[in-house]
Amino acid sequence: MKISDIKTYRVKIPLREPTQFSWDPLPNTHFEFALIEVTNNKGTKGYSATQFTAQTEVAIRGLKPLLKGLDVEDFLANDRLLELGSWFFGRVGAIEVALWDLLAKEENLPLYKLFRGNRKIVKVYASTGRLAKSEEIIDLVKKYYDMGINVIKIRFHRTNIDDDLNIVKGIRKEFGEQVRIAIDANQAWGLVPPFWNRRDALKVAKELERYDVEWLEEPLFKDDIEGYMWLRRNANVKIAAGELEHNLWIFKRFIEENALDIVQADVIYSNGINECVKIALLAQINGLLFLPHAWDPGLGWLANLHLTASLPESLTPYLETPLDPLWWFNDVIQFAFKKEIEIENGYVRLPEKEGLGIELDMEKIKKFII
Incomplete structure (x- = not known):
């Protein structure tokens, strides 16, 4: 099976209302x-x-002359081609995922079954993105809980760390132990202060020990492996990171240096599904959790869903799902899907059609191509 063409469309859709996430310098009116x-x-x-x-x-401009006429299986089996493509052009995971979608369609299998997965449903955790006021976050958590979701990730990126901690206190006061809380500090990247140093991260981690949180995510800059090692040694909170990396050897060092408890590679942000499966295996043999990042356009989130379903539940118990604002999942993540995936009692069901399992509404997409 040969590749005859590869192309990309830039799509820009209007948002229901201006939305500013914790990592954004300004509100967004569109999603591209x-x-x-x-x-x-x-x-x-x-x-x-x-x-x-x-x-x-x-x-794609750089790889197209090489890809045209190439056998799909040969490309997917060529780790060196993917790694060099990533080095030359940045992240190539999305290209790899499109080829897996193509191959799974030819095999007439949903993607997760092509990877020998057998999980029909996957538990989701609700991922917030905004630095909303405490009352609004409590209201969101109530809605998540009514949907059957009991693992919630909130953002810590306020000017005053005590204001961040008060959000956790409010959720604990309202829900007790019924809701499990994870924290994302967004310190790995971004242009918006505050920027934590190692002492800031340790102070927060020590405070979070009192609230039995699930994990503290990206409390330090993404390349500060020594800092992650130091923080993990000195705090009794699980430390998570890795969503921005896209090289197996970087993940290998994070894991072998005992810098993380939870590894968060993303099939779109990394070099693709093959790389993420290897990273997940490294996490498993080192007794860590593998929880893929999945704040992606719909097909990216869907690819991470198939990856999750192909891995053991003990290794990857649930999948990040953007639900803040609450309409984001349907309006943005599933914008291009002809049939939406529903969250039922905290779970999503794997689509059983071939490939990624979703039919795209190409007529709708064409209206927003720029």
Whole structure:
């Protein structure tokens, strides 16, 4: 099966209301992503999507002469090609995912079954993104709980750390132990202060010990492996990171240096599904959890869902799902889907159609191509 063409479409959709996330310098009025389309010599098409629009367009321009006429299986089996593509062009995971979608369609299998997965449903955790006021967050958590979701991730990025901690206190006071809380500090990247140092991260981690949180995510800059090692030694809170990395050897060092409790590679942000499976295996043999990051355009979130379903539940018990604002999951994540995936009692069911399992509404997409 040969690759006959590969192209990308830049899609920009309006948001229901201006939305500013903890990592944003300004509110967003639109959401932009790149839709990747790969066609084989039989006319079958595979898709994926990524927010790294400019990088992906450059990558496809650079790789297209090499990919056209190449056997799909040969590309997917060539780790060196993926790694060098990532080095030259940035992240190539979205291209790899589109090829897996294509291959699974040719095999007439949903993607997770192509990877020998057998989980029909996957538990989700609700991922917030805004630095909303305490009352609004409590109201959101109530809605999540009514949906059957009892693992909630909130953002810590307020100017005063005590204001962050008061959010946790409020959730604990309202829900007790019924809701499990995770914290994302967003210190790995971003242009918006505050920027924590190691002492700030340790102070927060020590405070969070009192509230029995599930994990503290990205409390330090993404490349500060020594800092993560130091923090993990000195705090009794699980430390999570890795969503921004896209090289197996970086993950290998994080894991072997005992810098993390939870590894968060993303099939779109990394070099793809093959790499994430290897990272998950490294996490498993070192007694760690593997919880993929999944704040992606719909097909990216969907690819991480298939990855999760292909891994043991003990290793990857649930999947991040953006639900803040509450309409984000349907309006943005599932914008291009003809049929939406529903959250039922805290779980999503794996689509059983071939490939990623979702039919795209191409007529709707074409209205927003720029």
